[in-house]
Amino acid sequence: MLGIAGVLLALAPLESTARSIAADTLQLGRAESITDVRRDADGDMRPDREGDTVTVAGRATAARGRLTVPMTNLIVLQDRTAGIHALLPDGPTLQRGDSVRVRGVIDQAYGLTQLQGLDYRVVDGSSQVPMPVPLTVTAAAAERYEGQLVRVRACLVTKGSNEGGDYVYLVDREGETSARLVAFVANRHLGRFQLDRFEEGDEVEVTGVLGQHDFDAPYTSYYQIEPRTQDDLVLSGGMSPVVRMALYVLAGGGLIAVVAVFMLRTAVRRRTQELAESRARFQRLAEVTTEGIALHEADGEIIDVNAALADMVGMGREDLIGRNVARVLPGKGAVGTQDTDSDADGATEAELVHENGQTTLVEIEDRTATAEGEVVHVCAVRDITKRKEWETEILRAKEEAEQMSKLKSNLLSNMSHEFRTPITSITGYAELIMKEADEPHQTFASQICESGKRLSETLQLVLDMSQIEAGTISVSVQEVTVADVIQEVLNWHDQKIGDAITVDVDVPETCTLRTDRSLLYRILNNLIQNAIKFTDEGRVGVETTPTDSGIRMVVQDTGVGIAPEFRPDLFEPFKQESEGWTREFEGTGLGLTLTKHMVQLLEGSIEVESTKGEGSVFTVDLPDIEEMPTSRVEAS
Incomplete structure (x- = not known):
């Protein structure tokens, strides 16, 4: 039962501690939570942000030089989420319970995460010490509560000393696990704590800050509790086992025997009844x-x-x-x-x-x-006849779906060949007529040519979507000059840019990126084409800036903008804000869908900000990527 209680204590939320932490340290500006400062997402037993300069705020659970360790400038502070040790420079007096803000560099020494303080400030207000968290030795001998004020009831199994000071080893009172916790008192503090008042076998209650002093990675074998005053180390129950045994003997064996027999008979009757009830419950459960x-x-x-x-x-x-x-x-x-x-x-x-x-x-x-x-x-025996039938049906449905997908891919491939040949002929003859014919035939030929190009673009979008769903788009990585790609896109759309539209380009000539040039072109083409299409007059801007991992491209316009209610469907296939016969703008609704998939295929991200009637801003972050012979995108 004690082991279960220890696990429950280890998992219990720090509600009492959270209520005791005042909010006054946060009134002077933003401070990071200590949990975020201590975070170890990769599990290497070192803080992820080691070396960063941060500001934390909380209540001081131990004042300067009051812990049992040798360092005289060490304090501990605790917020609503966790606690941390901090080595402070010279500064104002700091007492236990004071509200304090500390700015320092995240560090780790001997497995202990701490701050190398650069400066600190004591916030005026009432003193309030956080309540200690009750833990077992098993729960305390781990990383979760490091830096927090805790209270442990344990059995003292070993006393000893070394050149640094005296120490005692503590284990759980029932001894269900091998976990051990050390209470260490440095030489300069021996007069304050008097460890000689305890004997091996005593049950003790220790209040203090959880710390660590490991010499070797992975820093999981030496956890210690650091008391602050002599009152933090007391006997649990007020007497040693020797004294208690003597009192038991003097109490008289006869009376104890009578009471024991009576209690045993009562326990046997109660246990027999519980067993009969348990068997009856099991029987009823087994029958239904x-x-x-x-x-x-x-x-x-x-x-x-x-x-x-x-x-x-x-x-x-x-x-x-x-x-x-x-x-x-x-x-x-x-x-x-x-x-x-x-x-x-x-x-x-x-x-x-x-x-x-x-x-x-x-x-x-x-x-x-x-x-x-x-x-x-x-x-236990389960009838799985129905389950096997369902599995067979699911397998058959899967095979049929795969066959249909293959048929769809073959159909689209054949359609591509059958459509492209006549479309090429139509647009070619239309362009020839435009050069040689007079009006109105020249206008008719221009309309035929534009319609042919639009049909060709629509066919390409459908085929691209098919490739995306099938996961067959290949990525060919090379060094790409971004300015050249943007200029190619703008040249392609040059005839569509009216006199009422101003195009601003801010792209460094030396800006390069290791990526797929074809996919980069298609991403920029879709975004710039949309910006021109949805802007009757105003400005279209293209900006590129290098980042630590690659580049950031921003395409913005002063066009019609996007309504907030349509924003969730913006990247969905075949979705347009204006639909039906009365729609204002042409298109299939696939451009942005394909753009998002191609950005993800290049390991990047895309975001959009838009105000209806004022325009839109699309931001694409793309990294330098390694060689990837073939990549695939899961179908949405």
Whole structure:
């Protein structure tokens, strides 16, 4: 029970501590939470932000030089989330319970995360010390509560000393785990704590700050609790085991024996009643379940079954009791040779043959449990006929879906060939007519040419979407000059840019990126094309700036903008803000969908900010990527 209580204490939220931390330290500006400062996401037992300069705020749980360690400028502060040690420079006086802000560099020494303080400030206000968190030794000997004020009740197992000072080793009182905690007192503090008042075997209560002093990675073997005053180290119960034993002997064996016999008889009657009620509950539960259950001995002899199992095998309960479970259930083998120390031997599938010759697909799982010191074997049998039918249906549906997907890809590939040839001819002849014919035939030819190009672009978008869904787009990485790609896109759309639109380009000539040039062109083409299409007059801007990992591209316009209610559907396929016959702008609604997928394929991200009637800003962050012969994007 003590082990369970220790786990519960370790998982308990720090509600009492949170209530005791005043908010006044946060009134002077933003401070980071100590939990974020201590975070170790990669699990290397070192803070992720080691070396960063941060500001934290909280209550001082230990004033300068009051901990039992040798350092005289060490304090500990704690906020609503966690605690941390801090080495402070010279400055104003700081008392326990004061509200303090510390700015310093995140560091780790001997496994202990701490701040190398650069400066600090004591905030005026009432003094308030956080309440200690009650823990077991098992819970305290870990990283979670490092730097926090805790209280541990434990058994003192060893006393000792070294050149630095005196120490005692503490373990959980019931000794259920091997976890140990050290209470260390440096030489300069020995007069304040008087460890000689404790003996090995004493039960003690220690209040202090959890710390660590490991010499070797991974810094998980030496955790210590650092008391602040002599009152932080007291006997639990007020007397040593020797004194308590003497009092027990003097109390008289006769009276103790009478009381013990009376309590034992009461406990036996209560336990017998509880056992009878538990068996009755189990019996009712076993009878109402549709899962077949058999209880058997270690040698396989069945001692009880429920009605569901009797119905499955087509035999009466009385006929099954006494039989060997291996003869009743297929695939059980020699049950008597199974390892009784295992919780489960795993589920196996088998074909159960009834007395009348019919068969049923079943799943058999054998488990062992200990009740009243005896090992009980429980065999569970589940009818999986329906589940197998569902699995077969799902597999058939999957195969049909894969076949349909293949057919769709083949159809689109054939359509690409069949459509492109006539479209190329139509646009080619239209361009020839435009050069040689007079009006109005020249206008007609121009419309034919534009329609042909639009149909070609639509076909390309559909084919690109098919490739995205199939995951067959290849990435060819090379060194790309971003300014050249942007200029190519602008040249392509030059005829579409009216006199009422101003195009501003801010791209360094030396800006390069390791990426796929074709995909980069298509991303920029879609964004710039949209900016021009949705801007009747005003400005279209393209800006590129280098970042630590790659580049950031910003395409902005002063066009119609995007309504807030349409923003969630902006990157969905075939979605447009104006739809139907009355829509204002042409298009398939695939451009931004493909753009987002291609950005993700290049390991980047895309964001949009827009105000209806004022314009939109699309921001794309792309990193320098390594060589990737073939990459795929999951279908949305």
